[in-house]
Amino acid sequence: MKIDLKNRVQKKWFAVITTVVIAELFTLWGIYGIKEYGVFLFFLIPFFIGAGSVLLFGFKNQVTLKEACKIGLVSVSMYALCLICFAIEGLICILMAFPIAAIFTSIGAVIAHNFTNRSTMNASSTFLILVAALPALSFLERDSTPDLTSVVSSIEINASPETVWKNVVEFPKLKEPKEFIFRTGIAYPVNAEIKGRGIGAIRYCNFTTGKFIEPVTVWDEPNLLKFSVAEQPAPLKEISFWDIDAPHLHDYFVSKQGQFKLIRLSNGNTKLEGTTWYYHDIKPAFYWKIWSNYIVHKIHYRVLNHIKTRSEKRKVT
Template sequence: MEQLPEENIPPVNHQPRKWLAIGVTTVISWLLTAVMFYKFTDYGIALFIFLPLFIGFGTTVLYGYGSKKPTSFGSFLKLGLLALLIYATGLLALGMEGLICILMSAPIGIALSLTGSLFGYWMITKLPGKAPTIMVILIGSIPLISFIERNSPPELNAVVTSIEINADPQTVWKNVVEFPQLNEPTELLFKTGIAYPINAKIEGSGVGAIRHCNFTTGSFVEPITVWDAPRLLKFDVLEQPAPMKELTFWNVDAPHLHDYFVSKCGQFKLTALPNGHTLLEGTTWYYHNIRPAIYWRLWSNYIIHEIHGRVLRHIKMNAESL
């Protein structure tokens, strides 16, 4: 049989294999996510590290495995990112997650998906026979790691924010114990659904009084544990509202909105300065059950600082206007 010249050989259509790789990987990822969300109620290393690694690795292996002439490494990177985008869009469409949490997890997800693609490309070019085995092991390890890590104890963190106020401590103290309605926020952060304080009320005075710091999603109920006027007000947190209202097509009530960010206690410390001003420090002690903690702590510390700043600036404005 006469062989066609190479330039007359029709190009191979890789589209079906590409979409098969994306489809299989994303469906498996959605199923694994549902198990972690609703069976283990875990938001940890399995979800935020191993799953995006699997998305990059899985699409690369399924698309490139058995190909006599693998496409460029850049094509595999793009394929992994496309699978990650479809996976995240599916979470939003299925009502499993909201837009803000997806955006917050995007940096780590993108980095690890690219890492998974790199690992997958190395496997199919250097050790192609072992690539399917590694993929099966990775799939099985995700729910196993989620099951193991869900009982690991969280670490208590402290966030301190301060402001100098042109008023004496006694005047500042009156505005710390309770304060009137705050103005609508101008910060972009608080327009995304993140809860923010609107006012504070107190029932009684001294140790045992109950302070209510009201947020857009509900109230922090704060029994006073230290009342050292006008120097230190310290309180526990007995009840707290959801940390945010998700932006989504549906009414998402994701598990992470309940008991995954926990404020334990807080305080306001007032220090008289030589110039007659007052240094006001607000501190929140909290923990969260979302891992990797080193990554999510960056977000939670930033958000708490912004919440502190909103309250402290309001106290400053009220105290200096007296």
């Protein structure tokens, strides 16, 4: 039997475009309607993209596993491109989310492939059930409380705690970063200054997107400087054709407090530990903590290495 290749291609694109349009509408509702960045956005919508596109194409058609996976990945790629082009998200956030989205898209495509090859006449009905089920499933994570996470980074400095302390409290402008991560729009520290001394002093840590305002809560010179975070800037500047101010840039990654701990070593050097306590209201937490912990460590080491360089140039004799 002769296969109408042109018709199959048209059906593929119909399936892809229809699924992507519906997924984009659900995404807008998730972000701006229920204001959730979680399983609905990163698991269920990608699953729907993979399953929905294959179900639509597989209606009264035989679909190979390779075709199913290809249709799913093309669909999720077009979905991601639309998020960028219509100023819904920026490039960096899309790249961070894409690995987990691609996995769940592929899972959806494989399940839909198995279903269509067993019961092709019910493919369209199953697609409609998926569309109807997504809104109900979107409320699974409502009112869940995010956990506070701590990230600790340390470095050894060839100087006394007294010398290191002077460079911990405040420090002048850092050099431009060489790390690739800071050239993608991720905010990074520029300098720090302080007004006052002791508990109640206000420390200002200036980042590329604004300043952290940090009231000092513990001033144990030269051992421990601890501070809360009263205000913080956006964690990144999106790379996009447009000036994007996505909701997740505000109140979804929240730094609560930080500290610098100076430990006098037996060889006369100082072990300097930097700690940040934060939470983010973006789920699944296990996945996003991989990214956020990595970025916080990079920010820590940018500051710690700067303190090390300055301290070792002016050791107390």
